[in-house]
Amino acid sequence: YNFKFDQIFGRDTPQPELFETVGQPVCDRFLEGFNGTIFAYGQVFGDFFFLSSFCPFLPKRFEERGLLPRCIDYVFSQLSDLKATNASVLITYLEIYNDTAYDLLNVASGSSARLPKVSVQDRGTSTVVHGLSQHPAPTDDVAHQLAFLGKSNRTVAATSMNMASSRSHSVFTMTLSYQRPGSDTIIKAKLNLVDLAGSERVSKSHAAGQRLDEAKHINLSLHYLEAVIIALQKETKLKHVPYRNSLLTKLLRDSLGGNCITAMIATISSKASNIPESISTCRFAQRVALVDNNARRNEVLDDKTVIKRLRRRIAELQAELKVAQEVGVALEHVLSCTAPDRARVQPNACLIYPDCAAIDNDFCRWRGT
Known part of the structure; x- marks a missing residue:
């Protein structure tokens, strides 16, 4: 098998190098007014969590913090250097569990409280999300707290392949709005950090009951995502792209073939028993590399x-x-x-x-x- 990627990271790759190569370029364009998306894809095993590094929980050492907290730190530090006026950052965090969207930052009180559902509607060439709470983050500390709260509310469960397997996809979004000094235009952009639930083979995970139902929804949504990627490939670009097949593809509509700068982290295993899954992940990543996006700066006149x-x-x-x-x-x-x-x-x-x-x-x- 021959695959070509922009960069290959080993198991011992330090987190700063991963961020400087993948996260920082996207964050720089985000600060310039371009929409950005970083998403991780791979099968379920320990290497996935090491490389994707979206977990905002405090690691054993501060230097080991992952991609999500590093993006937050970088955006707020650069925003202060820009000397921007009327700057604001809004945070949203949702998960897709069994093809239903939930708001991870809007938790009702009580011991039996459940996450509120979020409505995702397709509007032709765009997607509208209703019922998703937006939380202002004036400082990076507030943004970290919101990320920690959302991560705490995500659905996880133990399987034979992972003791804390994510049973849902999650989308952490920062919406930035600011003005440059002396300018009549407002710069608005979104940065999405997407953590996809790992694809899994039931024969290996031995999922049963609720875990089996979750695995079916996860694998089906990833299948629809792959169908969208195939339809968007430059060589075989189709007139119809099946974005409407699942909530995940609706939410990622702009990130895939739309107004966005997108980076993907494909995580694979070094174990011989996971070679089929690793080959499948590499094929998927290769297809993503063939997709063309039409990113443009998002500027509007200040009324x-x-x-x-x-x-x-x-x-x-x-x-x-x-x-x-x-x-x-x-x-x-x-x-x-x-x-x-x-x-x-x-x-x-x-x-x-x-x-x-x-x-x-x-x-x-x-x-x-």
């Missing part, structure tokens, strides 16, 4: 600034109109007078309009007086 500018322009035009009206009245009076009267009022009229005398002489010659 308040535009209104102020238009009001100022209206005032200037009204002043110019008033002067023109006064000049017109003076000229009309001069041209309607007899010759002796014009001689008497001409000096005053010339103060208003310097060329009044020349106009009066031309008018007199025309009338023959």
Whole structure:
């Protein structure tokens, strides 16, 4: 098998190197106003959690923190250096469990509280999410706390392949809005950090009952995701892309073939028993590399600034109109007078309009007086 990737990371790759190679370029474009997505894909085993590193929980050492907390730290540090005005960051965090979306940051009180469901609707060329709570994050500490809360509410369970297997897909989103000093435009962008539940073979995980039902939904949603990737490939690009087949593909619509800069981390195992799954993951990643996105900077005019500018322009035009009206009245009076009267009022009229005398002489010659 021959596969070509932008970068290959070994098991001992330090987290800073992983972030500088994958996370930082996407974060830089995000700060410039481009939508960005980073998602991890791979089968279930220990290496997956080492490499994907979306877990915001505090590791044994601070240097070992994963990709998600490093993206948060980097965005807030760079945002302060930009000296941006009216800057705001909103956080959302949802999971897709058994093809149903839940809000990970909106937990009701009580011992039997359940996560509220989120409605995801397809609007032709876009996807609209209803019922998903947005939380302002004025500092990186607040953003870390929200990430920790959402991760704590995710659905996990033990299987024969992993003691803490994610049974759902999750999407952590930062929405950025700010203005550059002296600019009339507002920059708005989204950064999605997507942690896909690992594909698993039931023959290996020995899933049964609820775990088996979860595995079916996970594998089916990943199958639909792969179908979208195949439809978007440059060589065999189809007119119809089946985004509507699942909630996951609806949510990732912009990230795959849309207005977004997307990076993917494919995680594989070094164990001989996982070779079939590793080959399948590499094939999927190779297909993702063949997808073309159409990323563009997201800028909108600031309504308040535009209104102020238009009001100022209206005032200037009204002043110019008033002067023109006064000049017109003076000229009309001069041209309607007899010759002796014009001689008497001409000096005053010339103060208003310097060329009044020349106009009066031309008018007199025309009338023959």
